[in-house]
């Protein structure tokens with residue numbers, strides 16, 4: 251429901267300006283720009299801000315009139331950005347700003363307990379969110395040699411497969427597009443285990459760009475193990491040396 255503009259609060263421009271001038275320099279306050287009705291008997295007066303560096307900002311002075319009172323009181327004075335104001339970009343949490351390759355030595359990037367890419371390897375009992383109970387279970391699991399606490403979930407597998415397939419080690423990469431043969435037929439491809447093994451392996455060719463990286467079977471490059479140069483591309487044999495026997499010394503050209 252839209253509140254009705256209170257006549258006294260709406261007319262209290264001078265009261266609002268006076269309160270504002272008690273806090274800021276007179277040169278920083280410009281014309282009265284607008285009036286916003288916030289609620290019943292609550293009105294905000296907006297004044298142009300002339301402070302250097304605050305182009306488009308406005309002084310916002312909110313006044314209110316109590317029921318059955320004739321005068322208003324000042325509730326709040328703040329500086330707010332107008333439509334033309336230069337403001338900082340929207341805040342992006344640190345976790346969302348981190349991109350692959352941003353980590354430096356010593357940086358930590360904790361993974362959330364409920365990260366869908368991971369599933370627990372063993373149960374944490376009746377109260378899996380109790381940190382003490384989790385610590386106890388972890389200690390016992392370590393003593394028993396149960397291995398990793400969490401492993402890649404089905405979703406984690408699918409995300410990784412899609413990322414690798416779409417990336418520089420997939421079939422759409424420029425290297426693969428002009429490769430003579432795919433990785434699946436290359437002798438340098440090392441097989442991996444698990445469900446990802448049906449489409450991916452690791453390149454073990456020290457001369458290839460992808461050495462040590464996961465590559466899709468449909469990826470490929472010019473360093474494929476069975477690549478052979480055409481005869482016209484092979485190094486041409488050098489001509490026999492010519493011996494100049496007219497000079498005193500024996501020189502070879």
Ligand code: SF4
Pocket residue numbers: 431432433436437438439452453454455458460461465469470471472473474475
């Ligand atoms: S050398 Fe090239 S073709 Fe062979 S596995 Fe590595 S990337 Fe694939």
